[in-house]
Amino acid sequence: MRHSVSTRRDLTILKIEEPVFDVRFAQAFSGLIDDMLNQEEQKHLIIDLSQVKAIDSCGIGCMLKTHKQANQSEGIAIFVALCQQIKELLKIAGLDKQLYIFTSLNEVMTLIEPAAKSRRNSRKKSKPKQVFEESDDIELIAASDYASDNMVDEPESEEEEICDSPEDTEEEPKPRKKRGRPKKQ
Template sequence: MRLETQTQNGKVVISVKEERLDAHNSSELKEHILKTLEEGGRDLVVVLSDVKFIDSSGLGALLSGYKNASQRSGTLVLSSLQPRVLSMFELTRLNRVFEIYPRLQDALSSQGVS
């Protein structure tokens, strides 16, 4: 799985550079998020601008990251979702769990990521 990680404004930005986030690669994202948190990352922004398809495994990996961040008094927010991916969050009502921002800059300047 291709992931780009950088720090911006004190937040860890993880960009998923794959068209699909599914059973074949979601465990790698889950492990990467957990490792980032274990290494001291507190506030994470996951950028999904390249992801055109997400399944339940992908949703589960993000939810696991969200829970792990919360347990460490951190945050995990999402940005730049494609319409089809956003619709999956709406169908599963996970849009009520995650803070979802249309652009990375919106996520970086939000109160949700402190």
């Protein structure tokens, strides 16, 4: 399988340079993803499918497996630049909601850049959190005070027996409370 690997910031970009992503390349692709995710510093992957024009079930399976493996390694797998036919196929299969799919590599970079800046800024501005001390003003309720007679749910009369069949109990329908404004009299 022809491919190229590059790195931008802390993201690894894998570009598949084949027009068809099918069963012939599934094993090579899976091995490549395994190697990338096993490296300590590489947890976030961007898979560029801009040159892929057709995909089969093995290719889709590889995409799902990559997504799952990246999530398990506390990373993320993002698929970019899919052709319209592949997008429609994933939509029909309902996978467009599971996978992270973006239109271009630049779109991903613009979304990631503000998040990285806010993380850097929040580290600089973080202040130690205040710890509140326990207050001795809290009263504890003794277990004997808590279990009182009025908390036990007992039937008040013999008429309140539980019936097994709904035919035995005939209740009069209660009139419904009317909603809305009251009428002027």
